[in-house]
Amino acid sequence: MDIGAFEWTITLVVILGLLAFDFFFHVRKAHEPSLKEAALWSTFYIVAALLFGLVIWWMDGATYATEYYAGYITEKALSVDNLFVFMVIMGSFAVPRIYQQKVLLFGIVFALISRTAFILAGAWLINTLAWMFYIFGLVLLLTAGNLLKGEMTGDNAGDEADNFMVRLAKRVLNTSEEYDRDKLVTTISGKRMFTPMLLVMVAIGLTDLLFAFDSIPAIFGLTNQAYIVFTATAFSLMGLRQLYFLIDGLLDRLVYLSYGLAIILGFIGVKLILHALHENNLPFINDGEPVPVAEVETGVSLIVILAILTVTVVLSLTSKKGRALRVVQNAARYANEYLSLPADADPTERAVKSEKFQLWWERSRELDDRWVNELTDHRDQYLALLHKARGQQINDAG
Template sequence: MEVSGLQWGITIAVIVGLLAYDFIFHARKPHEPSIKEAALWTSLYVSLALIFGLLILFWDGPGFAAQYYAGFVTEQALSVDNLFVFLIIMASFKVPRADQQKVLLFGIVVALIARTVFIFIGAAAINRWSALFYVFGLFLLYTAGNLVKGEVTDKDEGDEANNVMVRLAKRFLKTTDEYDGDKLFTEVDGKRVMTPMLLVMVAIGLTDIMFALDSIPAIFGLTQETYIVFTATAFSLMGLRQLYFLIDGLLDRLIYLSWGLAIILGFIGVKLILHALHENTLPFINDGEPVHVVEVTTGFSLAVILGVLVVTVLASLFSPKGRAVRIVNGARDWAERYLDLPEDAPRDERVKAAEKMTRYRDLLPTVKEKYRDELIESEARYHDLLERAHGLKQHRIAETGTR
């Protein structure tokens, strides 16, 4: 695939321009995007990604276009999985909803920079040592195995918000537990201190770097064209902020996503090992000669990836457990959100939180007991949270006539 310096320059300029536009016109002014706004911008970024694939089809042919689409879909799926950890980090730090856009945009920029570095390092390493495909393949199989075994538990994910750098910052630097809008630093008693916003960004940034270790080997298993790897990765990240707010309510219902990603990563891992055998130069394998094995085509890879994702999403959304997760987590999350609202919060915001909280609470009796036992760690603490939120709502109605 021949890519000129001009084409690289235009591509990078467009991506940087989109990020700058996102910051100036959306993330800079703190607000929580509506579902309509999130859906509109998610559709726009997905459309841009699909149109770019058509440009590759026109310029470079169907083979490279199929590689791009397979890479984009895989990276997008892995990005959705990343949103779970982002959600946990921001919940752990109690980041105000209106300020989460800026945190997410910062995370996207860090992820794009980290993955770009890994992309060029990986491409250079592969060109020098084709046996690296064995390493990538085995690493993806190991990652897939961990997903199946469930070694990354909710508790482990929660520790992402309390990683080494964050703990060191809290210990040795002056920090405050209170937010000051979206400021990174503020003044307390005349002294300049860090706000939790800076710590959140540190946690998100370090987590992004760890995610790059999984995503880059995965896409190199589908294409070795540096330009395609870079653009597919960039477009998968561009709309991540809007996608977060669009599917926020669906994230906890994608209960089988880890299984789907494990199958995809395992499949790509096998594909990489087969490719490594086909290009083999290691002397202890077939005396250093290529092994004639079947290689998986890009078209077949794309079909498998799309098929697994469709089955995973449908199974998650329509399973009884998926519904139970939505109700149990929905009642808890909206109760917490209602309790955290300040007294001067807009009336519409309070009413919305109260209605959502009440609706999920009314649905709790319909959840089967086996799912309740599995999903609720402490029944007493869970119901105490719901009762406190309900009591506050009743108090506000009695005092002011509104929720």
């Protein structure tokens, strides 16, 4: 694939232009995107990514276009998984909803910068040291194993990484207790201090570095073209901010996403090791000669990745666990909304909130206790919240 300086320049200008547009027209003025706004811009970035694949098809052929699409879909799935950790971080720091866009955009820009560095390093390594495919493959197999282990034992590696980053950032930076809008620095009693906003960005930036270790080997398992790796990664990150607000309530319902990602990473890890054996030059393996093994075609990889993601999403949304989680989340959500109504709230609004809470209250009462125990971090607090809202509802009705 012959990509000259002109094509690279145009690509970089387009990506930087989209990021600048995102900042000046959406993020600079703090607000919480509406569902319509998030849906429109998420669609725009996905369509842009798909059209870019057609450009590659037109200029460089179907093989490279297939590699791009396989890389884009894999990176997009990994990026959605990253949103879980971003949610935990922003929840840990209680970031006001209207300022979360700025944090997310920073995370996207930092991820793009860090992954570009990893891409350049990875491209150099695999072009110089063919045996690096063995290393990349083993990294992905270990990552897949850790994901499965975390799901089976209930230990969330992403949360552990997040907690470590948060503790490290808090220890190093002197920050105020309160936010000052979306400023990074504030003045308290004549003393300049960092705000929690900076702390959040540092935590997300450091976490992005950890994600890059999984992300870049995964896409290099699908293509060794640095241009495809970079553009697929960049387009997978673009629109992630809007996607966060669009599927915010859906993220937690993807209960089997980690299993799907583990299978995908394991599959790509095996594909990398097969490729390494096919190109082998290590003297202690087959006397330094290539090993005659079957390789997985990129078209097959794309079909396998799409199939795994489809099955994962369908199972997540239709499983008993997924449906139970929806009930738990909505019961807590509408309980909070009902209790937050002011005393002089409009009667129509109060009636609507009451009706929604009533619906999910009744469904929550039908849940098996094991789901409540498994799906809530603090069972007693969750039940107390529902009973408080129910008591308020009875008082209002009386």
